[in-house]
Amino acid sequence: MYSNLLFVVVVISIFVSLLLAVFLFSLKSPNKQSNYLFASFLLLTVIDVSGYFITSADGLMSDLAMVRNLVIFLQLPTLYLYVLSACYSDFRLRPKHLLHAIPFLVVNLIFLPRFYLQDDAGKIELLSNFKEAFEVQSNHVLLHLQVFIYLILIFLVITRAKRLYLENKAGRNLQAYNWLFQLAVAISLFYTMALLKNILKFSSYDHISYLFRVALYVFQLGIICWYLLKSLKHPELFRNVDAKLKLVSSIMKEDYGNLRNADKLDDVRIRQLHDYMMQEQPYLNPSISMQELADGIALPVRELSVLINHKIGSHFFDYINSYRIKKATELLCDPHKKAFTVLEILYEVGFNSKSSFNIAFKKHTGTTPTAYRANCS
Known part of the structure; x- marks a missing residue:
């Protein structure tokens, strides 16, 4: 029964992922880079899930199967880049981002001597004793380490971007960060389940590992469908703040002490700001930004940011x-x-x-x- 259920879930997951990936690649949108990155994440997911149908261990197929199995090392780095692109309007892919592929290259090099360079018999021997194989064990250790690091990075990016938005914007796109945070939590739960599955696979309870595998495929399908519905219902959510913006805490550390006569002028500036808000009512603009307000009262945006977020004590x-x-x-x-x-x-x-x-x-x-x-x- 479980095998039939797993087959159906895997087929549906692959179909929905490919459908959403094609949709994102073909969508005409100002968020093309974000769309392409998430579509790439989905394609990597499809490659990973397709391992369910790969059983051959002969020749070239076994090499491709191993590469497919290690593609998982590209998934979270791609998701991390997607989160960066969704949070920051000025994010651009650059050659330095290729460094995120290093773990994938490292694990393939680990398998090079005793797998890729071996004949079919040598490959089968390694895989038949995978629980004791150094390559497999190191693969799992590195994967879990990578998962831990990238999930922390993803949460840090979302948290910082949300703080920047609160300190510099007043539109409705705050919900994008809440949704990204929910996505990160869902992904974290998914990889936690995967970790438990892998631990059980190397224990005497490997039969329970299969049940976790079924649950993971179902959960993965749920996350993909959830993203599909969210993207269709709220296509306007993303690309909010400039990564060059700085948090007030950073500005304070850098040069607040050097802001000209800041302490003496604070009360005057606060009254000036309040009068401007009451008379001109710039808050009626749904997308008012810190920069636009600073231009309105002829005050450098850095000083206005410190004034509101630090002196007034409000985002x-x-x-x-x-x-x-x-x-x-x-x-x-x-x-x-x-x-x-x-x-x-x-x-x-x-x-x-x-x-x-x-x-x-x-x-x-x-x-x-x-x-x-x-x-x-």
Whole structure:
């Protein structure tokens, strides 16, 4: 029964992965590089999963089967590059990124003497005693080490990019980082299960390893389908901040002490900023950025970033939303706006997502927009 289930899951997984990869390669989008990288990740996944159908150990086929088996060392590096491209608008693939292929080359070199350079009998002998083979054992150790390192790198990239976005932007694309974080968690769970499967494969409980293999294929299919639905429903999610932007903590370490008369001018600048926000209402722009606000008040963006994020003590994202919510509360209680729906009001004050408006409104007022309006009278 399990073998039939596994066969069906593998076939569906390969079909859906190839379908999504073709879709991403052919999609006309400003996010081509991100699309190509994730499509490449999917193709590497297909190559890895296709091992289910490869049973021959003769000649060239065995060499190709081994290369296919080691392609897994390219999967997480490709996913890592995809996350970089999804987080940073100025990311470009460069020759230095080929360094991520080094683990793949190393493990192939490890198998060179006792596998690739052997005849069929030598290859079969190595594979028939794979549990004791140094090459196989080192392969698993290196793979798990690579998984650990790249998952940490992926989470660090997402966390830093989200902080940059909060400090410099106030649009709706924050949900992209939340989704990327969810994807990273799902991938982490997948590789944790794979680790347990590999441990069991080298133990006396190798029969349980097969059940983990079935579960992994099912989980993998679920992740791919989830990504497909998400990309179709929210194609606008990605490419948010410039990687050249710096966190306020970095700016403070570099030269905040040298900002001209910063301490004396802070109060003046805060009043100037508040007056500008109240009079010009730049927060009504749904995609307002730190740079645009800095241009509006003729203040260097680095100084404005430190002023808002450090002196005022609020992320730019929350700072802008505080003015939007204040404006929304006025409109909700305005008797001349009674005919306006909550949806119309949230668009008018600069939000472009009902969910983000509700979250921000509850954060700043402690209640919902509907309840707030009901209490106005």
